[in-house]
Amino acid sequence: MSNVRYGIIGIGNMGSAHAKSLQAGEIKGAVVTAVCDGFESKREWAKEHLQGVAVFEDSMAMIDSGLVDAVIVATPHYDHPSEAIRAFGKGMHVLIEKPAGVYVKQVREMNEAAALSGKKFGIVYNQRMNPLYQKLRELVRSGELGEIRRTNWIITNWYRPQAYYDSGTWRATWGGEGGGVLINQCPHQLDLWQWTIGMMPSRIRAFCQMGKHRNIEVENDVTAYAEYANGATGVFITATSEAPGTNRLEVSGDRGKIVIEDGQMTFWRLRESETEFNKRNTSAFGKPECWKFEVPDQGSSPEHTGIIQNFTDAVLRGAELVAPGEEGIDGLTISNAMHLSTWLDGWVDLPFDENLHEAELNKRIAESTFQKTAPAGNSQAADLSGTF
Structure with missing residues (x-):
């Protein structure tokens, strides 16, 4: 493998940022080949701004396409473990955005799936x-x-x-x-x-x-x-x-x-x-x-690009991970x-x-009785990216 082909699950703020840095060649030995998002508006953005990158509605279709070797999970928090577990089951290397999940029990299940898969597992603890x-x-x-x-x-x-x-x-x-x-x-x-x-x-x-x-x-x-x-x-x-x-x-x-x-x-x-x-x-x-x-x-500090570079080096050459995904549970x-x-x-x-x-x-x-309205001008929840 000369390049790690990345697929990004969720292209809100962080997912889109990772896609752009990969497409700009900021990560040596890595390319972004596919992205996916459940929201049509996000997919339309990707088609416009990520030329030559395949766009899918869901992660399994993207993974089954054969276009990716590793995925970056940048979805809302609750979905990090479930998306990672599905990806491990399909033989993918997995890099998840923080946090590892919302509650320890689901993250422990993710860590077990990672161990069984034998694939590289990292978390974007860029600090x-x-x-x-x-x-x-x-x-x-x-x-x-x-x-x-x-x-x-x-x-x-x-x-x-x-x-x-x-x-x-x-x-x-x-x-x-x-x-x-x-x-x-x-x-x-x-x-x-x-x-x-x-x-x-x-x-x-x-x-x-x-x-x-x-x-x-x-x-x-x-x-x-x-x-x-x-x-x-x-x-x-x-x-x-x-x-x-x-x-x-x-x-x-x-x-x-x-x-x-x-x-x-x-x-x-x-x-x-x-x-x-x-x-x-x-x-x-x-x-x-x-x-x-x-x-x-x-x-x-190289921040996010540093973490993705380190993860890429781990996949290609066995470099030691700075932020192993299993440590997200701590x-x-x-x-x-x-x-x-x-x-x-x-x-x-x-x-x-x-x-x-x-x-x-x-x-x-x-x-909960708390009520929120959709962001002005958008009927869908904005920024579904597990970001700051």
């Missing part, structure tokens, strides 16, 4: 391509930061006005999207939160506020507290109605603290570990010697736990009862 977070992961894994003691992430620069939520009938509903900021905007941060430090929380207490300052039924303001098996703690704060917003990650360890904010990493490094200093210190107000470093610019586990903690008004231990979470989600879907 894993960001050199800043790669550097943080490297410093943690190398022991430079020592044992992790505390993490704090304030990620409130996901500002979204009411017009954004009104742009599609699926948006910000339990039945259409399966959640709000945790399932739509923050999968990247929830993934990076555990990926960079190499730990999943052991339990979570979260407070999700539904529709704060917005006419929506799902969460758009969240404060969560996490505890880890080694005694570390973490706080995660996010919102979509705060302006101006903040994106600041702090990771404190036994040997110092790293802060990432405004595209810059700062490392306050202790000359010796806090543990060792505390053992030998005899001064009532003594504190360890600390050196401040501005970590040099790590370069730009960030989703955290967001599911935050929802469940709010719904049950208490602590949630990880792993949690997946059937209970699914039942609680389905209860909110069944009991």
Whole structure:
């Protein structure tokens, strides 16, 4: 195989963006040969803008055409696992958009199908391509930061006005999207939160506020507290109605603290570990010697094209995946736990009862009385793409 022939399932914002980058030759060793979408308006767009690319109404017809070797799933969230499972069953390599799905149970079934297929499976966690977070992961894994003691992430620069939520009938509903900021905007941060430090929380207490300052039924303001098996703690704060917003990650360890904010990493490094200093210190107000470093610019991030290039290289040459699809379950586990903690008004231990979470989600879907109208000028839901 000299080129990976991609078929794209769903050509809303993200699906169309991937199609255009592939067609423009931005991914070496890859071409887009087919796309599919259930909405006629999307198919008409593809016929006009993607010259020479076959257009289908459904994914199975596209896959059965023999025109594709791999698919990119860019549908609404609930459909990611089902589309992936069908594609694996047909011998396709699969790259899914985030999130991996809406609830852990369905994603676990997808991971099992991927393992049985023997095909490459990736997820578009494009922030894993960001050199800043790669550097943080490297410093943690190398022991430079020592044992992790505390993490704090304030990620409130996901500002979204009411017009954004009104742009599609699926948006910000339990039945259409399966959640709000945790399932739509923050999968990247929830993934990076555990990926960079190499730990999943052991339990979570979260407070999700539904529709704060917005006419929506799902969460758009969240404060969560996490505890880890080694005694570390973490706080995660996010919102979509705060302006101006903040994106600041702090990771404190036994040997110092790293802060990432405004595209810059700062490392306050202790000359010796806090543990060792505390053992030998005899001064009532003594504190360890600390050196401040501005970590040099790590370069730009290739974002989405970087993930697709890496996935293409994995298919063609067996390159190691930066974002294996199976790992999509980790960030989703955290967001599911935050929802469940709010719904049950208490602590949630990880792993949690997946059937209970699914039942609680389905209860909110069944009991929903929230009504949305179709976007102005379009009788179909706009932007069915699993995007931000």
